[in-house]
Amino acid sequence: MKGDACIPLLPCVEIAPTLEFYALLGFEVTYQQRAPNPYAATRRGGAQLHFFGLKGLDPQKAFSSCLIIVDEVEALHARFLASLRKAYGRLPLRGLPRMTRMKKGQTRFTVVDPSGNSLMFIRRDEPAGYGDDADAPTSLLGNALKTARRLRDFKGDDAAAAKVLDVALKKDGAGTTVERAKALVARAELAMALGDTPRALELAREAGTLPLLASEREALRQLTQSQA
Structure with a gap:
C-alpha cells in the first residue's frame, strides 16, 4: 500500500x-x-x-x-x-x-x-530545541541573544531582532563582557542587513574595544566570519 x-x-x-x-x-x-x-x-x-x-x-x-x-x-x-x-x-x-x-x-x-x-x-536531522543554548541563559543579554536569534532565523524579522538587542545593550550590567561582544557583533550584522552601514561600523568598533582574552577574541572573530 x-x-x-x-x-x-x-x-x-x-x-x-x-x-x-x-x-x-x-x-x-x-x-x-x-x-x-x-x-x-x-x-x-x-x-x-x-x-x-x-x-x-x-x-x-x-x-x-x-x-x-x-x-x-x-x-x-x-x-x-x-x-x-x-x-x-x-x-x-x-x-x-x-x-x-x-x-x-x-x-x-x-x-x-x-x-x-x-x-x-x-x-532532516535538525536537533530538537534548535536555536536554544545548551544552558538556558540567565542574563538579560543572554536572553536577548536567544530571542534575537529566533526572530532572525525563524521569523526573518531583522527589525524586531535589532530592537531586542538595542534594548538589552542599553542596560548596565546586562551580562558578561563576552555576551556584550556577541550582542554587538549580532547587532552589527543586523544593521548591515537593514542597510545601516554606519551603525554597523560603529557597533563593530565598540566590540573591538572590549577587554577580551585572546581566545575569546578569536571566538568572536570566527563568529563574525560565520555571519552570512
Whole structure:
C-alpha cells in the first residue's frame, strides 16, 4: 500500500511570475492551466508545491507557510543564493521576494516568494530545541541573544531582532563582557542587513574595544566570519 502524501496549495497574485521565481529555486512545472481558474503544479525532487491565483491577495499581509525537509541546508542555501543573485543582482534580504541569511552550523532558512508565501527549508536531522543554548541563559543579554536569534532565523524579522538587542545593550550590567561582544557583533550584522552601514561600523568598533582574552577574541572573530 502506498503511503499518504500531502501537497501544499499556496495562493499567488499571478501564476507566471510565481513560476519564474520558483524556477530559480529549481522547481519544474509539472502542470499548468489558465482557465477556468489559474493553477499550476511544481516539483523539486520529492517536494511538490501547487499554486492557485487569488484575486485581491496582498503579499504584504500573506501568511501561508510550508515546511520543506531536506538532507542539507548550507549547500542548498548557497545554490539558491547564487541563483537569486544572478537574477536580482543581489541577495534579496528585504521586501518581496526575499531569503534569510545563513550562518555556519545553521539548520534552517526561509524563502518568501513574490506573493508572500514563506517556505522554511529544514535539515532532516535538525536537533530538537534548535536555536536554544545548551544552558538556558540567565542574563538579560543572554536572553536577548536567544530571542534575537529566533526572530532572525525563524521569523526573518531583522527589525524586531535589532530592537531586542538595542534594548538589552542599553542596560548596565546586562551580562558578561563576552555576551556584550556577541550582542554587538549580532547587532552589527543586523544593521548591515537593514542597510545601516554606519551603525554597523560603529557597533563593530565598540566590540573591538572590549577587554577580551585572546581566545575569546578569536571566538568572536570566527563568529563574525560565520555571519552570512
